[in-house]
Amino acid sequence: MHDPNTPAWADGPFLSEYMSVDELIELGTGDVAYIKPIKAKDLKEMFPEVPMLQDNMTLYALLNADGTPILLADSREAAVANAFEQDLEMASLH
Structure with missing residues (x-):
């Protein structure tokens, strides 16, 4: 029986029946963000323009x-x- 408090697609076997891969990839983009601690030595991969730091x-x-x-x-x-300031919703990572 369908729970009226959840969307109909939640009872389906696969979310991909309702959303394309591109739609899943874009889900939350521009609205949701998260914060990740990063060591300075690992910055070049993510932020190539950052100068050398300790x-x-x-x-x-x-x-x-x-x-x-x-x-x-x-x-x-x-x-x-x-x-x-950018009106982003914060997601928690575990």
């Missing part, structure tokens, strides 16, 4: 739902403030 320094990357970098900050609080 390898053991921890920075905070604000990332779009699809993993696209938005911002690099020196504190988690600064990254959260920027997400708030």
